[in-house]
Amino acid sequence: MSISEVRERLGPLGRLGNLRRPSSLRDLPFPLSAPTWPASVPRPPKRSTLGVNYGTEWARRYPVRLARAAWTDMLTRPLVNAVAQPSVEGLERFEAVVGPVIFAANHSSHLDTPLVLSVLPEPWRHKIVTLAAADYFFDSRLKAAYFAFALNAVPIERIKVSSDSASRAQSLIADGWNLLIFPEGGRSPDGWGQAHRGGAAWLAARTGRPIVPVHIKGTGRLLPRGAKRIYTGKTKVTFGAPIIPDLPARKLVSHLEKAIAALGDEATTDWWSARSRAAKGTTPPLTGPDASAWRRAWALGPSPKDGARRRSPADEKRWPPKP
Amino acid sequence: MPRPGFVLEVDRSTPPVLIWHGEGFRLERLPADRSRVVYAPEPLAPLRDPDAAIRQALVEPIGDSAPLPELLHAGMRLTIAFDDLSLPLPPMRRPDNRQRVIEAVLEMAAAAGVDDVVLIAALGLHRRMTDAELRHALGDRIFDAFAPHGALLQHDAEDPSELVMLGKTEKGEDVEVNRRVAESDLLVYVNINLVAMDGGHKSTSTGLMSYRSVRHHHNVKTLQHSRSLMDRPNSELHSSAWRIGRFLGKHVKVFQIETTLNNDAFPSQMAFLQKREWEWDVRDRATFLATSRGLDVLSPAAKRSIFHSILAPQAMTSVQAGEVEAVHASTIEALHRQQLVDVEGQSDVVIFGLPHVGPYNVNSIMNPLLVMCMSLGYFFNFYIGKPLVRPGGVVIVSHPTPWAFHPVHHPSYIDFFEEVLSATTDPLQIEKVYEERFATDEWYRHLYRTSYAYHGVHPFYMWYWGAHALEHAGATIIVGGNRKAVRRMGFKPATTLADALEMAEDQVGRDPTITYFRCPPVMLANVH
Numbered sequence: 001m002s003i004s005e006v007r008e009r010l011g012p013l014g015r016l017g018n019l020r021r022p023s024s025l026r027d028l029p030f031p032l033s034a035p036t037w038p039a040s041v042p043r044p045p046k047r048s049t050l051g052v053n054y055g056t057e058w059a060r061r062y063p064v065r066l067a068r069a070a071w072t073d074m075l076t077r078p079l080v081n082a083v084a085q086p087s088v089e090g091l092e093r094f095e096a097v098v099g100p101v102i103f104a105a106n107h108s109s110h111l112d113t114p115l116v117l118s119v120l121p122e123p124w125r126h127k128i129v130t131l132a133a134a135d136y137f138f139d140s141r142l143k144a145a146y147f148a149f150a151l152n153a154v155p156i157e158r159i160k161v162s163s164d165s166a167s168r169a170q171s172l173i174a175d176g177w178n179l180l181i182f183p184e185g186g187r188s189p190d191g192w193g194q195a196h197r198g199g200a201a202w203l204a205a206r207t208g209r210p211i212v213p214v215h216i217k218g219t220g221r222l223l224p225r226g227a228k229r230i231y232t233g234k235t236k237v238t239f240g241a242p243i244i245p246d247l248p249a250r251k252l253v254s255h256l257e258k259a260i261a262a263l264g265d266e267a268t269t270d271w272w273s274a275r276s277r278a279a280k281g282t283t284p285p286l287t288g289p290d291a292s293a294w295r296r297a298w299a300l301g302p303s304p305k306d307g308a309r310r311r312s313p314a315d316e317k318r319w320p321p322k323p
Numbered sequence: 324m325p326r327p328g329f330v331l332e333v334d335r336s337t338p339p340v341l342i343w344h345g346e347g348f349r350l351e352r353l354p355a356d357r358s359r360v361v362y363a364p365e366p367l368a369p370l371r372d373p374d375a376a377i378r379q380a381l382v383e384p385i386g387d388s389a390p391l392p393e394l395l396h397a398g399m400r401l402t403i404a405f406d407d408l409s410l411p412l413p414p415m416r417r418p419d420n421r422q423r424v425i426e427a428v429l430e431m432a433a434a435a436g437v438d439d440v441v442l443i444a445a446l447g448l449h450r451r452m453t454d455a456e457l458r459h460a461l462g463d464r465i466f467d468a469f470a471p472h473g474a475l476l477q478h479d480a481e482d483p484s485e486l487v488m489l490g491k492t493e494k495g496e497d498v499e500v501n502r503r504v505a506e507s508d509l510l511v512y513v514n515i516n517l518v519a520m521d522g523g524h525k526s527t528s529t530g531l532m533s534y535r536s537v538r539h540h541h542n543v544k545t546l547q548h549s550r551s552l553m554d555r556p557n558s559e560l561h562s563s564a565w566r567i568g569r570f571l572g573k574h575v576k577v578f579q580i581e582t583t584l585n586n587d588a589f590p591s592q593m594a595f596l597q598k599r600e601w602e603w604d605v606r607d608r609a610t611f612l613a614t615s616r617g618l619d620v621l622s623p624a625a626k627r628s629i630f631h632s633i634l635a636p637q638a639m640t641s642v643q644a645g646e647v648e649a650v651h652a653s654t655i656e657a658l659h660r661q662q663l664v665d666v667e668g669q670s671d672v673v674i675f676g677l678p679h680v681g682p683y684n685v686n687s688i689m690n691p692l693l694v695m696c697m698s699l700g701y702f703f704n705f706y707i708g709k710p711l712v713r714p715g716g717v718v719i720v721s722h723p724t725p726w727a728f729h730p731v732h733h734p735s736y737i738d739f740f741e742e743v744l745s746a747t748t749d750p751l752q753i754e755k756v757y758e759e760r761f762a763t764d765e766w767y768r769h770l771y772r773t774s775y776a777y778h779g780v781h782p783f784y785m786w787y788w789g790a791h792a793l794e795h796a797g798a799t800i801i802v803g804g805n806r807k808a809v810r811r812m813g814f815k816p817a818t819t820l821a822d823a824l825e826m827a828e829d830q831v832g833r834d835p836t837i838t839y840f841r842c843p844p845v846m847l848a849n850v851h
Contacts, residue, residue: 031350031608035338035601038331 050144052134052155052165059148060129060177069126071150072117080118083232084111084222088119089267090239094212097242099127100178102211104200106193106260106286107182108220111235113151115219116180119237128178131169131199133158133186156199158185166203173207183256187225190293191300193261193286201245201252210242211256215263238263261286325365328664328846331599333358338600340839341611342820343676344803345689345723346626347618348596350611351820358837359670361711362599363846366587367661369638373420377427380580380642386649391428391578394509395435402507403428404443404478404531408456409682410515411584412845416634420582422462424513424642428580429465441503442469444477445512445530448537448778449683450732450771451477456686476503480533480778481768489574492566496539500571501531507575512647514581516654518701518845519553519662522581523651524568525561532567534762534780540564543750546790551704553847555655568647580644581654584637586661586844591636597844623725630679631686662847666711669850671835672827673712674820675702677722678843683777683785690728691808692736692785694720699799700788702842709850711838715797717827721820724804731775735767739782740811748813750790758783797830 027033037043047053058064080086094101105116113130120128134155138144147153154172156165169179181203183196204211218235240263245252261283266274277283288296331337339350340360353360370376381391388394395401405421408414425442432440442465444452457475458466469475478501479485487505489498504510504527516522529537539545540563546552548559555561571577589596593614595607603611618626641657643650681689681697689697698720703710712718728737743757758780761767767779792799799814800823809816817823827835840848 030338030600031603031611034605034608035603036336037601038337039334040332041601 050141051138052157054134054138054144054148054155056148056152056154059152064149065126068149068152072125076114076150077118080111080114083230084115084219084235085233086115086119086235086237088237088239090241090263091121093239093241097210097212099124100173100176100209101242102173102200102204102209103128103178103180103214104183104211104256104260105180105214105216106188106264107184107186108188108191108193108216109223109225110187111219111223111230112182112187112216113153113180115216115235115237116214117151124178127176128152128180129154129172130180131156131165131182134165158197166199166206169199169203170207173203173209179203183253188220189225190288190296191220191224192288192296193264195287196253196257198249198253201256202249204243204245205247205249205252208245210244211252212242213240213256213259213263214238215240215260215267217264217267236267238267257286258283325367328364328662329362329599330664330666331360331362332356333360340600340841341596341676342674342721342839342841343678343843344721345677346623346630346679347615347723348611348676349721349820350600353837353839354824354834357834358839360839360841361664361666361846361848362841363586363597363844364661364664366585366597366637366844367640369585369640370642373423373639373642374427376639377424377580377642380644381427381431384578384645384650385643385653386646388578388645388649391511391644392431392435394576394578395432395437397436397438399437399439399508400506401432401437401440401509401511402443402503403440403511403513404445404504404527405460405513406515406521406526406530407444407446407449407477408452408460408685409449410521411517411635411637412680412682412685412843413588413631413633413635414459414685415584415637417459418462419460420515420584420639420642421460421513422465423639424580424582425461425465428511428513440469440474441507442475443501443503443531444475445526446478446480447529447532448480448534448771448781448784450775450777453775478531479772480537481772486533489571492570494563494566496563496567496570497533497535498528498567498570499533499536500527500575504531504575509576509578511578511580514579516581516583516658518705519555519655519658519847520558520561520704522654523555523561523565523579524571524647525564526568526579527571527577528564528567534778536567538762538780539567541784541787543754543787543790546787547750547794549704549791551706551710551791552700552788553704554707572647577647578644579647579650580642581650582639583641583654583657583661585640586846587637588635588844589633593633623723623727627679627688659847662845663707663849664846666838666848666850669709669711669713670716670838671713671831672717672719672824672837673703673710674719674837674839675721675842676839677702677720683781684729684732687729687732688725688727689722690733690736690740691724691726691805691812692733692740692782694722694724694801694804695812695814696785696788698722698789699792699796700785702840703789703792703796705840705842705846706848706850710792710795711840711848711850712796714795715831717830717835718792718796718799719802719817719820719823719827720799720804720814721802722804724801724808726805726808732777733782734770734776735761735764735779736777736782736785739786743782744811744813748786748793750787750793753783753786798827800826 130151130153132153137147138155181200183200184194185197215238223230262278335355339352485502540560545559643653762780764779770776771778801809806816
């Protein structure tokens with residue numbers, strides 16, 4: 001058998017010997033290298049597999065869930081306890097609820113998600129999906145894989161209304177997953193809360209599942225938006241009574257916003273004062289005082305960058321004003 | 324949304340294209356600027372709930388027919404005939420369409436209290452099915468309920484006691500049909516329409532009749548005037564089959580149930596077989612390399628065994644029931660939605676890459692006669708309007724074409740190949756001199772009736788199937804085939820595709836235009 005016959009029998013592998021010096025993989029013949037594209041065939045627009053198109057089904061398979069449970073319990077929780085030193089209120093308010101539910105929280109820091117996941121009791125902690133901004137958390141393959149694994153995050157559009165995002169969230173609820181949503185749509189830019197968007201309320205109205213309002217206090221000071229380092233300090237997570245979605249979605253948005261604001265009031269003052277102000281409709285909004293920019297910044301209290309001063313109780317956030 | 328069929332004009336940047344070669348495939352680069360490749364439409368979405376669709380079709384029939392439940396009553400004789408193992412290709416994953424449909428029919432028959440029910444595999448002159456093949460087509464529930472009680476039969480076209488001569492059509496065609504069918508109050512025919520040639524009256528007039536009837540449409544004259552076999556209005560074979568079927572319909576009430584499949588012919592592990600080459604990703608390329616290199620080291624028998632174990636993920640795309648002709652018209656519409664590809668004009672050369680399986684070698688060997696039938700019979704006839712190749716053009720076929728025959732399935736093929744083709748390859752001469760002797764040979768008859776052999780006349784039909792192409796094309800070249808076997812059939816052997824294209828130039832001139840018909844999956848070229 002001649003050498004050329006041997007090469008012929010080996011096919012593309014055999015014909016490799018005919019190549020002079022393949023300087024890269026591209027120089028190898030098809031199918032060892034990628035095929036060329038016929039000039040007469042228009043190339044279809046490339047569909048990104050990142051962002052909202054990133055597939056997270058793998059992160060909800062049992063082996064990954066098991067690995068995430070170990071990750072959360074053995075790594076995330078001890079770290080969060082060390083950094084954020086959380087205290088928790090109101091767990092008893094939703095213990096009678098049958099899942100799935102929608103946890104809706106205010107949002108001022110990247111610490112918020114691991115903090116809520118750390119303080120949630122079983123069985124909620126390991127059966128929860130976090131809806132995360134597709135443009136931020138899923139813009140690279142590594143980030144997407146990390147957040148899908150560590151936080152069980154699922155991408156949603158926050159810039160535009162997307163029926164895909166909505167139907168994905170609905171199907172997750174239908175599959176029995178609890179959702180963690182930040183209705184403000186992103187972290188606070190200045191330390192104060194932002195007006196709520198309709199996603200959480202719409203989902204609740206659509207699926208009929210209750211919303212558990214959650215107020216997170218203190219994370220904005222430990223790791224605010226744009227911070228280059230993380231500070232340690234105390235935080236407080238307050239869970240409210242579940243809201244049954246028997247209102248139209250628009251009314252539900254404002255009801256939820258008020259409920260979280262009341263929890264914020266309760267975290268700053270006490271339960272009775274907060275309830276009294278809520279009943280009178282005088283709960284201070286989480287969006288802060290309607291004043292000039294410096295006064296809003298001033299009302300936040302001293303920056304954690306100011307070292308030891310941040311530990312003084314007197315320097316705590318001055319809004320809502322104490323009675 | 325599945326993409327429709329597509330004709331690629333080959334240019335310099337077109338990658339090599341996949342060409343089937345029996346139990347294997349090759350990547351070949353086609354000459355730029357004068358070649359084109361016809362790609363099949365992508366698989367249509369299957370019916371979401373096929374069982375519900377079947378029930379609906381049975382209670383809401385089309386054409387002049389009452390709903391099936393109204394045709395069923397206690398005390399009646401009900402016969403359910405079904406297509407044999409030649410359909411679908413490759414065999415589909417369970418549950419087969421026949422199982423789904425027959426189970427639905429039997430549910431209704433049970434509800435109506437019908438006791439006398441017989442199932443018949445409509446073999447025509449094909450080989451009998453094994454128990455395993457019947458189980459695969461019908462499912463265990465049906466097989467176990469009927470086979471042990473002798474109520475699951477296979478049509479025997481050579482059993483004089485089980486055939487009845489009903490008479491002759493207006494053109495003098497004998498209508499000799501299975502006795503059980505003739506004596507039934509209702510015949511329910513269950514079909515799988517893989518190609519446009521199947522179904523309609525052809526189901527009964529081929530599958531349930533004797534050689535004396537079948538010979539009226541399976542002959543050189545009708546097949547030379549079937550242009551094409553896949554285009555019923557222009558097919559002489561179908562005209563004859565329709566006359567015979569209509570005649571049968573005057574004696575027996577026929578309730579036809581036809582189904583179509585999408586062309587999802589290969590499992591996901593072999594996805595590259597259905598993808599356009601420039602869209603192959605890393606996985607496709609790796610699978611191709613691993614598969615083709617692995618096949619290179621296997622024996623032909625081992626390769627055959629692997630390929631014949633492939634079960635297609637094909638799924639039902641439509642089901643229609645009722646009066647034969649109305650049903651078939653609707654079936655053809657559904658089939659065209661899946662298979663039709665518009666092609667502009669004919670070319671000087673057409674290339675066919677034959678796969679491992681055809682209708683007559685399921686779990687068997689594709690012998691040289693079947694290579695002829697598949698290429699010049701089936702592939703050549705996959706057109707509407709005009710053939711893909713111009714009159715006097717060249718047909719290039721890629722297949723190993725082994726000088727090998729399955730001794731159990733194809734005994735008469737061996738003698739046909741040795742005795743008949745060594746004397747002549749002219750279909751008319753073959754028909755005139757040899758057909759009757761083979762058709763009435765007692766030994767072949769015995770093997771057909773008691774073993775698993777095709778009828779003695781079947782190899783003749785294989786040859787006739789290519790009669791139109793033999794008349795139309797100037798030459799046929801087989802690439803990579805057994806040279807002796809290829810020459811025996813009057814074709815030219817070539818070692819490589821490049822050689823074959825060079826040889827074709829002797830016939831059609833320099834720089835011929837080339838069409839590569841990339842089938843499977845099955846498609847139908849609508850040549851304008």
